[in-house]
Amino acid sequence: MSSIRVAIADDQRLFCSGIQMLIESQPDLEFAGAAYDGEAIVALALAEKPDIVLMDIRMPVANGITATETIRAHSAGEPPKIIILTTHERDVAVLQAVNAGASGFLLKDADPGFLLAAIRTVHGGQAVIAPRNTVAVIKDLLPAENRRADHAAIAALSAREKEIFLLAARGLTNAEIGAAAFISETTVKSHVSSIFTKLALASRLQIVAFAYEHGLLR
Template sequence: MSERIRVAIADDHVLFCAGIEMIIRSQPDLEFAGTAHDGDDVVTLAAEVHPDVILMDIRMPKTDGITATRRVLVDSPDSRVIVLTTHQRQEAVAHAIDAGAHGFLMKDARPELLLAAIRTVHEGNSVYAPSTTLALIRDLAPAVRVEPDQQAIAALTAREREVYLLAARGLSNAEIAESAYIGETTVKSHISSILAKLDLASRLQVVAHAYNHHLVQ
């Protein structure tokens, strides 16, 4: 059996956390890695156990989820954060993307969607839920129509630029592999290189980067 995905939850509602824990423990490929009830505690938890995926509430005592996400990813850069939200505001989306969040999920999502999101993010993809996230990224990008800033991706190889543009459209690794006629492992390698070269923390930041530099519409 392959190594299980270690999942932690950060939320100040104890019953909500208990429900998530039960769902995670019910899955043979997942392992529950711990609970934190405020932003400071999740930073400590992440530093101690380095979960693969952290479900992060935005509103928490002491330190909010956006700030906690940024701090977690400094100390545990291999962890992936899914931001939990009860409603989507443009400011929250922008701040979460800037902090390095790998996806968004509504707190009232069905259990099967939550489980799919955990596995999807662990595989290196991003989760755009609610479905308006990409539209909001477009809205948050500079409104002035200018020529594409190709210099913004000058550090990338030709193949990396191709993968970058496909990822910026929200395609999954499997979809990029099919479109570019390469293997998914190669896609993952290119994505890692793209993030490193452009100093980005997540695929959501790739999307925002592309819109901010007018490389996609």
């Protein structure tokens, strides 16, 4: 099985070096490079094509949100999954990063084991390691007045896809969705992929944000 290639973008070089050593200590991970500003990580990601980018929100030249949008827009083939690094869990920029296409977010002082698990979890198609906490954070960041129910927003989905959408929006894993809907994880993944396409979403976190933004969950 091939290694998961991980790059990092952060203007603190010592922090990047620590992440590099952590990644290189894992047999299933490969360090794909470091960049110290938002423009440099775009160039690195497009050239090296990492599987995962650990992206600081606030960097010189271009911030992590802009860099995330640019990488996703210009990647040839499947873009890397991006995990946002932040110092404040309830930073409104986290929601902006999710809407830009980030697949997860972590506090920069997270335990090393938590970070490694998050990398593997996101690479496997899930929304960072503690999805229910993630759901709570996104819900708190969204203004209450934006939560009026808009069922037309998911009209393009089939009845089954709507069921899967709402389960995913609650932060359930593929295995949990499969158990709740009495279908296999493979079928869950197929439905989630179709949901992404029909709603023009890029990550499980965007499903969560979309559901709350349209008042489909409370």
